[in-house]
Amino acid sequence: MAKTPKFANAKVFDWVDKWNKVCTPDKIVVVKGTKKEHLDICEMMVKNGQFIKLNAKKRPECYLARSHESDVARVEGRTFICSKREIDAGPTNHWMDPEVMKPLMLKSYKGCMKGRTMYVIPYAMGPIGNPITQYGIEVTDSPYVVVNMNIMTRTGEEVLKHLGKDGDFIPCIHSVGAPLKKGQKDVAWPCAKNIEDKFITQFPEERQIWSFGSGYGGNALLGKKCFALRIASKMAKDQGWMAEHMLILTLTSPEKKQYHVTAAFPSACGKTNLAMMLPKLKGWKLQTIGDDIAWLKPGEDGRLYAINPENGFFGVAPGTSNDSNPNALKSCKKGTIFTNVVLTPDGDIWWEDMGVDAPKEGVDWKGNPCYRCVDDRRRMGTKPGMTKAEVKASGYVAAHKKSRFTAPAENCPVLDKAGFNGLYNKKPTGVPIDAILFGGRRPSTIPLVNEAKSWSHGVFLGSAAGSEVTAAVISDQIGQVRRDPMAMLPFFGYNVCDYFQHWLEMERTSPDASKLPKIYFVNWFRKTADGKFMWPGFGDNSRVLKWICQRIEGKVQAQVTPIGNLPLAKDIDLSNNEGKAGFTVDPEMLAKILTVDIEGWKQEIRTIGESYDEYDAKASKGSKVLSKTARRVPKALRDVLASLSSALGK
Numbered sequence: 001m002a003k004t005p006k007f008a009n010a011k012v013f014d015w016v017d018k019w020n021k022v023c024t025p026d027k028i029v030v031v032k033g034t035k036k037e038h039l040d041i042c043e044m045m046v047k048n049g050q051f052i053k054l055n056a057k058k059r060p061e062c063y064l065a066r067s068h069e070s071d072v073a074r075v076e077g078r079t080f081i082c083s084k085r086e087i088d089a090g091p092t093n094h095w096m097d098p099e100v101m102k103p104l105m106l107k108s109y110k111g112c113m114k115g116r117t118m119y120v121i122p123y124a125m126g127p128i129g130n131p132i133t134q135y136g137i138e139v140t141d142s143p144y145v146v147v148n149m150n151i152m153t154r155t156g157e158e159v160l161k162h163l164g165k166d167g168d169f170i171p172c173i174h175s176v177g178a179p180l181k182k183g184q185k186d187v188a189w190p191c192a193k194n195i196e197d198k199f200i201t202q203f204p205e206e207r208q209i210w211s212f213g214s215g216y217g218g219n220a221l222l223g224k225k226c227f228a229l230r231i232a233s234k235m236a237k238d239q240g241w242m243a244e245h246m247l248i249l250t251l252t253s254p255e256k257k258q259y260h261v262t263a264a265f266p267s268a269c270g271k272t273n274l275a276m277m278l279p280k281l282k283g284w285k286l287q288t289i290g291d292d293i294a295w296l297k298p299g300e301d302g303r304l305y306a307i308n309p310e311n312g313f314f315g316v317a318p319g320t321s322n323d324s325n326p327n328a329l330k331s332c333k334k335g336t337i338f339t340n341v342v343l344t345p346d347g348d349i350w351w352e353d354m355g356v357d358a359p360k361e362g363v364d365w366k367g368n369p370c371y372r373c374v375d376d377r378r379r380m381g382t383k384p385g386m387t388k389a390e391v392k393a394s395g396y397v398a399a400h401k402k403s404r405f406t407a408p409a410e411n412c413p414v415l416d417k418a419g420f421n422g423l424y425n426k427k428p429t430g431v432p433i434d435a436i437l438f439g440g441r442r443p444s445t446i447p448l449v450n451e452a453k454s455w456s457h458g459v460f461l462g463s464a465a466g467s468e469v470t471a472a473v474i475s476d477q478i479g480q481v482r483r484d485p486m487a488m489l490p491f492f493g494y495n496v497c498d499y500f501q502h503w504l505e506m507e508r509t510s511p512d513a514s515k516l517p518k519i520y521f522v523n524w525f526r527k528t529a530d531g532k533f534m535w536p537g538f539g540d541n542s543r544v545l546k547w548i549c550q551r552i553e554g555k556v557q558a559q560v561t562p563i564g565n566l567p568l569a570k571d572i573d574l575s576n577n578e579g580k581a582g583f584t585v586d587p588e589m590l591a592k593i594l595t596v597d598i599e600g601w602k603q604e605i606r607t608i609g610e611s612y613d614e615y616d617a618k619a620s621k622g623s624k625v626l627s628k629t630a631r632r633v634p635k636a637l638r639d640v641l642a643s644l645s646s647a648l649g650k
């Protein structure tokens with residue numbers, strides 16, 4: 001067994017020592033967080049066949065990893081909230097009693113790091129020393145996790161120094177679950193192959209994270225979804241702040257006034273695209289603070305101040321192109337780790353919908369050869385001479401649909417450096433948020449933008465967020481809305497109904513509720529009956545952001561409707577970035593996406609009510625006190641629903 005290293009902080013020592021004894025690694029390395037150490041680990045992985053070094057001229061300090069086929073994404077079915085009482089995990093989470101889960105997982109952890117190195121990663125979620133920042137210690141046997149954590153969080157000695165002798169942190173343990181026998185050669189992507197052997201477990205009361213069996217993304221980089229959303233959401237509830245699945249951006253008007261906006265959209269609705277968008281409007285500038293997670297704390301003045309707890313972007317590669325998001329592409333020009341994308345013959349990478357020609361031949365995410373289609377330069381198939389139709393029919397993609405880039409935020413050409421470092425007016429307060437956006441993919445009913453009439457109305461709109469189910473998800477539910485409240489469905493660390501209540505409490509407990517951000521619901525995805533998008537999206541969304549800023553300033557009137565305040569068509573700026581008329585949108589189309597679809601909304605109200613009923617019905621499960629018909633969805637949200645219903649009529 002390896003000797004546990006010394007740590008000034010006794011709690012850090014105890015955590016590492018405990019897992020050293022259980023997992024029995026060959027060696028322990030405490031991550032220093034230097035660039036040299038990072039590159040040394042990457043090179044070691046190249047030697048071990050776990051990384052491919054990319055062409056240093058094209059992509060300096062970049063590497064490609066290929067995961068095992070059983071380990072390609074977050075595994076929601078194996079993600080558990082282990083609160084003491086089932087009811088505290090709520091109706092949206094998988095729950096297991098900690099008294100059952102711990103012994104079960106301890107069995108798996110026993111000897112699981114034999115033949116491997118145990119890395120101790122001290123990390124910060126947020127700029128070190130910022131009052132909103134929190135700290136973690138991740139113990140892991142995966143060098144892939146170490147180098148990804150180096151990009152996604154601030155790691156190393158600075159963190160240990162900051163923790164001092166008794167600083168608090170979130171203890172995390174992770175293992176790929178693949179011990180090595182003496183002399184056994186490692187595989188390219190070690191993990192537990194059976195889904196039942198994977199566990200992504202949060203203990204919200206103890207504030208601990210235990211992960212076993214997966215080496216991928218949010219299952220293994222424990223600072224991200226496990227800490228910054230699931231555990232942090234529970235901390236935030238207990239301590240009066242908010243941990244949200246939101247991007248943060250800074251918008252500067254031609255008059256040089258700055259606005260800070262957060263936005264929560266379900267996965268695959270363009271959060272990273274909006275976070276780095278190039279505005280189409282003359283004189284407007286957009287900068288990025290974060291693309292996935294925001295922590296918001298009330299200031300004494302009543303405003304909510306936010307930081308991005310992360311340090312990089314863990315972006316979905318396919319679809320990221322010079323058209324959809326040139327700044328994301330630029331962010332992965334150096335120091336980036338790619339996972340499950342195509343390797344080109346010149347040592348570069350490619351993926352579907354990258355907006356550039358595929359190489360004539362390459363190596364796909366499974367390590368097999370792939371070839372450019374004969375009739376489409378932007379598609380690849382498994383054999384030379386294949387047509388696009390043949391490839392489409394086979395369902396083949398050369399880069400995995402959930403392939404990723406892990407890119408340092410500092411590479412982003414439009415990074416708001418001060419905001420990213422948690423500074424506002426040079427003070428480490430985080431940035432004051434002016435507007436909160438919710439959204440989803442809604443081909444019908446939901447208007448382009450809708451301003452909440454009040455904070456509780458905004459909470460109601462957020463609680464009803466979601467996307468319409470597409471063929472790719474569940475075929476017998478096509479057309480139905482999969483509700484994803486506040487885009488947090490897979491990330492609540494506690495009961496969703498209590499989470500709604502916490503949002504409502506933020507107003508009640510605010511020192512000045514009039515200073516809370518205004519709340520909007522946006523929808524870039526309305527479609528015509530024949531399936532065409534009614535709004536161009538991407539850079540043209542700046543037109544909506546401008547309207548929102550003008551509303552914040554009280555510069556424009558709105559149509560006051562039962563569902564909220566909608567823009568007057570004349571107030572959506574349609575000029576191009578030279579400031580002249582140029583952008584054309586069919587006026588009829590624009591009118592349609594700025595009008596209340598009464599019949600659609602009646603249906604909407606019914607299904608929102610059904611989602612609340614479902615939460616209520618399931619929320620009583622595991623309670624000794626609540627009956628089956630108990631109401632746990634806050635009354636304030638039911639009241640908004642009821643008044644909307646009566647305003648729209650039967």
Ligand code: OXD
Pocket residue numbers: 218266267292
């Ligand atoms: C993500 C997600 O990986 O939201 O960021 O799924």
Ligand code: MN
Pocket residue numbers: 245267292
């Ligand atoms: Mn996300």
